[in-house]
Amino acid sequence: QKALKDYRKKLLDHREREAEVRKLRTEIRDKNKEYDRTEEDLKALQSVGQIIGELLRQLDEERYIVKASSGPRYVVGCRNKVKRDLLKPGARVTLDMTTLTIMRVLPREVDPLVYNMAAEDPGKVSYSDIGGLGDQIRQIREVIELPLINPDLFVRVGIKPPKGVLLYGPPGTGKTLLARAIACNIEASFLKVVSSAIVDKYIGESARLIREMFGYAKEHQPCVIFMDEIDAIGGRRFSEGTSADREIQRTLMELLNQLDGFEVLSKVKIIMATNRPDVLDPALLRPGRLDRKVEISLPNE
Missing domain, CATH: 3.40.50.300 (P-loop containing nucleotide triphosphate hydrolases)
Incomplete structure (x- = not known):
């Protein structure tokens, strides 16, 4: 009978420990989400804006002539992830602040x-x-x-x-x-x-x-x-x-x-x-x- 009481006590203790582990796992998951959100906010604060420009024409497979919103024209490259079939004359694009590389294609400007x-x-x-x-x-x-x-x-x-x-x-x-x-x-x-x-x-x-x-x-x-x-x-x-x-x-x-x-x-x-x-x-x-x-x-x- 004493062994049975010890078993029940150990079983209750085990269940309490399992509940604590589940609670800790939930807290860890919430902390990870909060950490990822904080990292994204930090990247947004550290990121540099981009210039909006207009694609004028394509020179070859890798080089394009673009006109920046401020007026001057540049011969620039293109990011590998950008779909080339979207790069048509007249398309609105974003340019990197330092290298002026085409980063993404924007939808047309609509009133x-x-x-x-x-x-x-x-x-x-x-x-x-x-x-x-x-x-x-x-x-x-x-x-x-x-x-x-x-x-x-x-x-x-x-x-x-x-x-x-x-x-x-x-x-x-x-x-x-x-x-x-x-x-x-x-x-x-x-x-x-x-x-x-x-x-x-x-x-x-x-x-x-x-x-x-x-x-x-x-x-x-x-x-x-x-x-x-x-x-x-x-x-x-x-x-x-x-x-x-x-x-x-x-x-x-x-x-x-x-x-x-x-x-x-x-x-x-x-x-x-x-x-x-x-x-x-x-x-x-x-x-x-x-x-x-x-x-x-x-x-x-």
Whole structure:
């Protein structure tokens, strides 16, 4: 009986020791994590910043001409870990402070307004939620959805897919709701643009925003751009006007240029909406830019 008591005592003591060992192992693991975090913070404090530059051209397999953000140009090498297929003329890169070696490739610079356009949530809208517009939904899906989902169909038939569609009709007939339904039902990036927000008081800023918007769309294909209230920048041009009118005309010309710059089978589609189609510029409405005009009339039965 004494031996049994000693055994139980030793067993309890062993279990206590095991619990202490587990506790110590947990503390060691936490201390190691804290040590690694402290080491990373220390490296961040000791690390030197890098210069942002632009790649101009490639001389050979190892040497490149880059332009630093401060202005001068350099012939530099490249870090081994950088993927060579990303080093194309116009790419943004970071350069080491001392050797000016290319350290990494950066994504293109995009205006924060464009990111806000892409981040807007269209909500959950299905085509069945839109009543009385069955024929219009079919036309829009043929123009926007079909070329993105099945582009080979257009190649086999020999038809150029439409670049964009104009939705016009009285206020409150569901033009914006249709665009939201398209954004929810296709697997593509979606940019919602309020045309009046593009206009800037500084000369050239509105045109630059249009360029960055289409550049972002081409990098994130397939992509659908929805421009609401397009009559804010797409009005008919005239010779006389104030400086603000001329800035809006410059914005329209940049938009026309970007629409013409699309590739034939590019996976970037544009939807424009307005309730004043009579004031739009004829150059915007011609075939090749906005190939389809869909009237969103009052709902049928």
